[in-house]
Amino acid sequence: MSLLVAETIWSEIQSTRSVSDDQLAILHILFGKNLERATRIVDEGGVKKILGQPSGRSIFQVVGESRRKEEYLCFPQHYCACYSFFYDIVNRGEQLCCKHQLAARLAVSLGTCVDVKVSDDHLAHLLAKL
Numbered sequence: 001m002s003l004l005v006a007e008t009i010w011s012e013i014q015s016t017r018s019v020s021d022d023q024l025a026i027l028h029i030l031f032g033k034n035l036e037r038a039t040r041i042v043d044e045g046g047v048k049k050i051l052g053q054p055s056g057r058s059i060f061q062v063v064g065e066s067r068r069k070e071e072y073l074c075f076p077q078h079y080c081a082c083y084s085f086f087y088d089i090v091n092r093g094e095q096l097c098c099k100h101q102l103a104a105r106l107a108v109s110l111g112t113c114v115d116v117k118v119s120d121d122h123l124a125h126l127l128a129k130l
Contacts, residue, residue, distance in 0.1 A: 002030050002096060011110040031102055035065060037065060038102035046108035048114045052123035059126065060113070061102040073130060077103040081130055 009023050028035050031090040043048065046063035050073075064082070074080035080100045088095045097105075105114035118126075 001128045004095070006030050006065045010105055010109050013106075014111075016109050017109075019106075019110065028088070031096065033103055034097070034099040036098040038106055041065065041099065041103040042112060045112075045114065047103050048111070048116050048124060049104075049108070050126065051115055051117050052120040053117050055120050055123075057123060059123070060100075060104040060107075061116075062103050064100070072099075073126060074100050074104055076101045076108065078117070079130075 005026065009026055013019050013023060014019075014027055024035075033037075041063060044063070048061040049058050050061055051058045060074050060076060061071045062080075064072060072080055072082045074082075076097075078097045081086065082098055082100055084098045085101070086097075089098060104113070
């Protein structure tokens with residue numbers, strides 16, 4: 001049920017390319033502190049959409065919040081390479097998704113992610129590291 005509500009909100013945000021206070025409040029109820037962290041990542045321009053050429057396939061590269069500024073590869077609705085994804089989501093089932101997935105969803109919905117075009121070979125190399 002929660003994911004259905006979230007999908008509706010993401011669609012609304014994408015159609016207007018803006019977020020209302022009500023939408024943020026609902027997303028905050030669903031995702032809590034991860035949403036706050038995700039909005040910081042988006043505000044700092046920390047989301048890249050890596051687009052393979054000529055296939056058009058893509059994956060997101062999202063900057064972490066630590067001092068090291070690691071970059072995590074993720075598919076917003078299915079997977080993130082970060083520790084939290086495996087610990088809090090897969091193992092413990094405590095969260096619906098991690099902050100990196102949320103940041104990617106928010107950036108796509110708002111149209112603020114940076115598109116980076118790479119060859120399909122380069123994209124395959126990135127994916128092989130997962």
